[in-house]
Amino acid sequence: MKYLFTLTLFFLLGVGCGQQIPVSNTDAEVPDLYAGNQEDVPPVSAGIDTPPQSDNTMTNINRTINGQEDLASEYSRAVLHTNLGNITVEFFGDKSPKTVNNFLNLAKTGEYDGTKFHRIIADFMIQGGDLLSIDDSKSAMWGTGGPSYRFEDEFNDEPLVRGSLAMANAGPNTNGSQFFIVTAPETPWLDGKHTNFGHVVEGMNVVEAIEASATGPQDRPLSPIVLESIVLEQ
Template identity: 45%
Template sequence: MMKKTLLLLMIVLTGCSMGDIPESAASESFDSAVPLGKASPSVSVESTALFETNQGSFEIELFIDEMPVTTGNFIKLAKDGFYDQTEFHRIIGGFMIQGGDPLSKYESKKDQWGTGGPGYQIKDEFAEGLSNTKGTLAMANSGPNSGGSQFFINLGDNSYLDFDKPPMQSKHPVFGKVVKGMHIVEKIGTVSTNGRDQPLESVVVEKVTIK
């Protein structure tokens, strides 16, 4: 069981590598604009993200008070339309669905899906009591402080991904949870995939709206 768990975790980590981003872009940091531990007033009252997909819609409550940098980054990207027309590019039934890669907009770049990002990285941010349980939204990353735009929604209780759990060094900050439409998330989790966990049918995020 532990061997399978570690294998699944490595899939998440390698699938969101930032290796294709130029060094100058990767060295930039979102938290230079939004200081760690402080939320921008412009996003403090907007706490819900509506995902409209070709499989149906669902809503996620964002943990703005507990995770100001991570949610601030997500909200900015969503408002900029960054996530619109991206796909859930990695699906592992019973484990998670992963999205947020701008390269997933392009079928011609399918061999690079999972490597894209916004051109910068943000610091890991953790809060006591937030765990990778079923229905939670978390940052995908390739190591400490390497998150950018990619995220995943847990399809099961994956608490071994939490910051205070051994043995993996890379951890996944939880910054929201599904509050409406979990059946849609679970439906997406049943889509057939290829050997790289890429869906055989497109699962398109048509729009993300911050409410």
């Protein structure tokens, strides 16, 4: 499933099902790291064309994926408990409600528990949220996992800078469960390509500790960095 190619101007981060996060701005064309099964996973489009209510607030169908709760109306923060310490994030619930609700629903049902930060690039980002990474026997597939659906982007006016929490994707409107936390001062080449749905408010030292972890092939940590649980906070 891998393509061989030469990196010239930048490194490329493969994040599953053809998902990519370019490390720097460039016009070069680079093939996908993974063929994946992106086309086999139907996007979730419910509510995309539904207009807002007359009072200019979003309807519940605009704020959530089918079957999910509108937890963004109840929770504004979450604490990510890792084996290296805790990271507290605050969400942009009004600016990217569907993305926030997706993350909160996956967290509430324990989908993220036991997943790993499977990709780390120093001075750029740490990446996690692959649901396959719970299973060590599937380590060859880490970076390709996610839920059984994809949903649309929700770009906003928040720039992707150090501490930003954003969705990994395989191109427009292919969000699932994988996310990353930015460690670079700024990443303007990612703005308008990856939904920024929150930012770190406590525990950036833990993010730095994860970032400093030794890595091997595919930027994978040599020692497991586990997202043990997520606690939602109002």
